[in-house]
Amino acid sequence: MKVGIIGCGSIAKQRHGYEYFHKDGVEIGGFYDRMTERAENLVGLYGGRIYASVEEMLADASIDAVSVCVANAAHAEITIAALNAGKHVLCEKPMAVSEQECEAMVAAAKKNGKRLMIGHNQRLSPAHKRAKELLSEGRMGRVLTFQSTFGHKGPEMWSADQGNHTWFFRKADASFGSMADLGIHKLDLVRYLVGSEITSVFSTMSVLDKKLPDGSPIEVDDNSVEVLQFANGTVGTVTTSWTYYGEECNATVLYCEKGIMKLYADPEYSLQIVNADGSTERYALDRMQTNDDEQMSSSGVIDEFVDAILEDRPSILDAEDILRSMKAVFACLRSAEVQKPVQP
Numbered sequence: 648m649k650v651g652i653i654g655c656g657s658i659a660k661q662r663h664g665y666e667y668f669h670k671d672g673v674e675i676g677g678f679y680d681r682m683t684e685r686a687e688n689l690v691g692l693y694g695g696r697i698y699a700s701v702e703e704m705l706a707d708a709s710i711d712a713v714s715v716c717v718a719n720a721a722h723a724e725i726t727i728a729a730l731n732a733g734k735h736v737l738c739e740k741p742m743a744v745s746e747q748e749c750e751a752m753v754a755a756a757k758k759n760g761k762r763l764m765i766g767h768n769q770r771l772s773p774a775h776k777r778a779k780e781l782l783s784e785g786r787m788g789r790v791l792t793f794q795s796t797f798g799h800k801g802p803e804m805w806s807a808d809q810g811n812h813t814w815f816f817r818k819a820d821a822s823f824g825s826m827a828d829l830g831i832h833k834l835d836l837v838r839y840l841v842g843s844e845i846t847s848v849f850s851t852m853s854v855l856d857k858k859l860p861d862g863s864p865i866e867v868d869d870n871s872v873e874v875l876q877f878a879n880g881t882v883g884t885v886t887t888s889w890t891y892y893g894e895e896c897n898a899t900v901l902y903c904e905k906g907i908m909k910l911y912a913d914p915e916y917s918l919q920i921v922n923a924d925g926s927t928e929r930y931a932l933d934r935m936q937t938n939d940d941e942q943m944s945s946s947g948v949i950d951e952f953v954d955a956i957l958e959d960r961p962s963i964l965d966a967e968d969i970l971r972s973m974k975a976v977f978a979c980l981r982s983a984e985v986q987k988p989v990q991p
């Protein structure tokens with residue numbers, strides 16, 4: 648399978664390029680970024696050629712699949728063009744910036760008979776996968792309530808455009824702030840773990856600290872809190888933040904009929920169970936991948952994308968399912984605006 652990567656910033660360098668490079672059966676065809684030196688940098692690291700434009704890469708019949716790793720606002724246009732050009736697509740999260748765009752992406756994949764997956768690496772983290780197995784087996788009983796948090800010091804420390812001029816802080820390129828940037832991971836994760844659909848959301852979003860270069864507040868939220876109600880009765884909260892200075896938090900705690908399940912709440916034991924009788928079990932499965940990781944490492948997303956295509960099987964990353972999580976994100980945006988609960 649020959650792949651191309653569009654957008655050559657941090658996620659392309661640290662995950663997509665790195666993971667394709669180490670994946671058996673994959674050849675990297677090349678890279679495109681509107682800043683050519685970024686594409687050159689990744690060609691230097693992972694091989695392949697530089698393409699002069701998206702159109703040039705998509706017109707290359709030898710390319711079977713592309714990764715879309717550009718700023719959020721350009722996800723849909725490039726993804727749809729790639730699907731129409733007959734390529735499979737792995738698009739980064741958040742899928743796109745409107746419900747209509749997300750639906751058009753899914754429709755384009757169907758129309759062209761190509762695969763569209765979204766880079767939801769949290770579904771593939773070892774402790775999350777194990778949690779899903781245990782919940783499916785009934786080990787914890789029903790999830791009654793939960794708290795899921797994703798907070799770090801901000802995308803301006805991670806983006807290839809380091810500093811507060813980053814596109815992540817601008818509505819035109821990012822469209823969303825921490826709520827969709829980080830919240831999509833957790834909304835999608837709890838939907839997946841609870842195994843029920845989100846029927847109502849209540850969200851509040853704020854700009855507490857981040858500033859643009861001229862000292863004015865950033866154009867998108869840097870903190871948010873969401874209350875999610877599920878069809879099966881589960882109610883819980885998601886918290887997102889770009890202002891957790893000093894240490895990231897990526898913890899999900901599920902309070903279930905038979906006890907408590909803690910995921911990535913401890914640096915050593917990524918899965919902990921507190922049984923209803925107070926006894927505890929601790930499993931050191933892995934450490935959560937964070938934006939502070941200096942070493943490049945595998946998220947499992949590329950393995951899943953490539954294997955699902957080659958094995959012609961459904962994937963946990965299929966866009967059609969992730970579209971439902973995105974609908975909850977758009978409902979959160981509406982809810983924060985009207986300050987009322989909203990149904991996705």
Ligand SMILES: NC(=O)c1ccc[n+]([C@@H]2O[C@H](COP(=O)([O-])OP(=O)(O)OC[C@H]3O[C@@H](n4cnc5c(N)ncnc54)[C@H](O)[C@@H]3O)[C@@H](O)[C@H]2O)c1
Pocket residue numbers: 653654655656657658659679680681682685716717718719721739740741766767768805806807808814828
């Ligand atoms: N799965 C995850 O956990 C995760 C983590 C980080 C970022 N992301 C997502 O990946 C995407 C990229 O983020 P990043 O952190 O790599 O950002 P980045 O700022 O490091 O890099 C983005 C790159 O895209 C290029 N670009 C932007 N718009 C373009 C366009 N229209 N055509 C060509 N190139 C374009 C920029 O020049 C830049 O090099 C975002 O959607 C982000 O939300 C996902």
